[in-house]
Amino acid sequence: MSMFRLPSQNLKSRSKKPIARIAVLCSGGDAPGMNAAIRAVVRTAVANNLEVFGISRGYAGLLEGKLAPMNASSVANIIQRGGTVLKTSRCPEFFHRTGRAQAAKVLKAHKIDTLVVIGGDGSFAGAHLLSKEFGINCIGLPGTIDNDIFGSDDTIGFDTSVNTALEAIDRIRDTASSHDRLFIVEVMGKHAGFIALQVGICGGAETILIPEYKVPFGSICKSIDRGIKRGKLSSIIVVAEGYRGGNATEIAKQFEKKGYSAKVAILGHIQRGGAPSAHDRFLASTLGAYSVHAAIHGLKNVIVGLENNQIVFVPFTKVISKKKTITKQYLEISAELAV
Numbered sequence: 627m628s629m630f631r632l633p634s635q636n637l638k639s640r641s642k643k644p645i646a647r648i649a650v651l652c653s654g655g656d657a658p659g660m661n662a663a664i665r666a667v668v669r670t671a672v673a674n675n676l677e678v679f680g681i682s683r684g685y686a687g688l689l690e691g692k693l694a695p696m697n698a699s700s701v702a703n704i705i706q707r708g709g710t711v712l713k714t715s716r717c718p719e720f721f722h723r724t725g726r727a728q729a730a731k732v733l734k735a736h737k738i739d740t741l742v743v744i745g746g747d748g749s750f751a752g753a754h755l756l757s758k759e760f761g762i763n764c765i766g767l768p769g770t771i772d773n774d775i776f777g778s779d780d781t782i783g784f785d786t787s788v789n790t791a792l793e794a795i796d797r798i799r800d801t802a803s804s805h806d807r808l809f810i811v812e813v814m815g816k817h818a819g820f821i822a823l824q825v826g827i828c829g830g831a832e833t834i835l836i837p838e839y840k841v842p843f844g845s846i847c848k849s850i851d852r853g854i855k856r857g858k859l860s861s862i863i864v865v866a867e868g869y870r871g872g873n874a875t876e877i878a879k880q881f882e883k884k885g886y887s888a889k890v891a892i893l894g895h896i897q898r899g900g901a902p903s904a905h906d907r908f909l910a911s912t913l914g915a916y917s918v919h920a921a922i923h924g925l926k927n928v929i930v931g932l933e934n935n936q937i938v939f940v941p942f943t944k945v946i947s948k949k950k951t952i953t954k955q956y957l958e959i960s961a962e963l964a965v
């Protein structure tokens with residue numbers, strides 16, 4: 627695991643803003659490393675003489691005024707824990723202006739200068755509107771297992787979830803090989819195939835199916851047949867839950883219609899839990915610390931991300947208007963590796 631290069635934008639050359647209070651929340655699906663990010667935000671704030679508030683249950687808790695002061699001890703012993711001590715939620719009220727108006731009212735009543743939002747692109751879209759409509763300064767930290775945030779090559783939780791899914795696939799491979807079976811393993815990713823692609827390559831999958839590309843069922847069968855012809859008796863197909871050609875159960879049924887027998891394993895939410903990997907702890911700790919330094923130096927309405935191994939600040943407008951693309955060559959490589 628390498629250290630990241632620090633931002634090319636020298637924060638120290640910017641004049642410091644007189645901010646006194648920040649708040650932090652988690653939003654959307656939880657991701658391993660969110661606790662490490664909360665810890666980094668709180669500790670960096672305390673080290674720089676800021677007051678810091680934790681908001682429980684994301685935007686939903688914010689609307690209800692669920693803010694509580696935090697200090698260095700509030701985040702002791704959480705760096706290694708999965709989930710989020712602040713809890714998280716998906717908040718439909720925040721899609722409406724009235725919801726965001728209520729959120730702004732609560733933040734202003736508590737004299738919060740900057741809100742740090744740990745979450746995915748939907749959460750950043752909400753933060754963007756909160757700043758645009760009501761002048762609330764926000765900073766985003768990319769926290770999602772899906773790794774689908776434009777402006778950051780990596781997201782907090784992705785590495786851990788890939789490792790969790792991989793461990794499961796290695797186990798499935800043992801039993802698949804003992805019984806000469808075909809397994810369809812479904813991993814998370816409704817709209818993005820980053821988890822499936824990485825897990826599939828690392829797990830030696832015959833075929834990887836992701837939401838971004840639909841493959842004719844005939845070619846999936848061909849890849850299995852090719853293996854059988856060269857004496858391969860067990861195979862693994864990795865499919866992302868949002869694959870447009872069907873989920874794992876539907877694909878297994880298609881195989882059955884063609885006379886193959888296929889077992890299904892849906893990994894589901896186990897990919898969201900567990901202790902964060904060293905990589906995710908480092909990512910969360912460094913980006914978390916920089917979110918507070920960014921706020922102190924007057925940056926607002928940006929995410930703190932990672933591009934080409936360097937910490938970067940990317941405006942919300944860019945992050946929410948663009949889609950991070952899958953590198954198709956990796957799919958091609960995976961097909962060659964399974965030949």
Ligand code: F6P
Pocket residue numbers: 654655656770771772814815816817867898
């Ligand atoms: O957080 C991202 C994610 O895990 C996606 O991969 C998945 O499609 C979705 O969340 C599931 O959300 P929920 O836990 O709300 O069902």
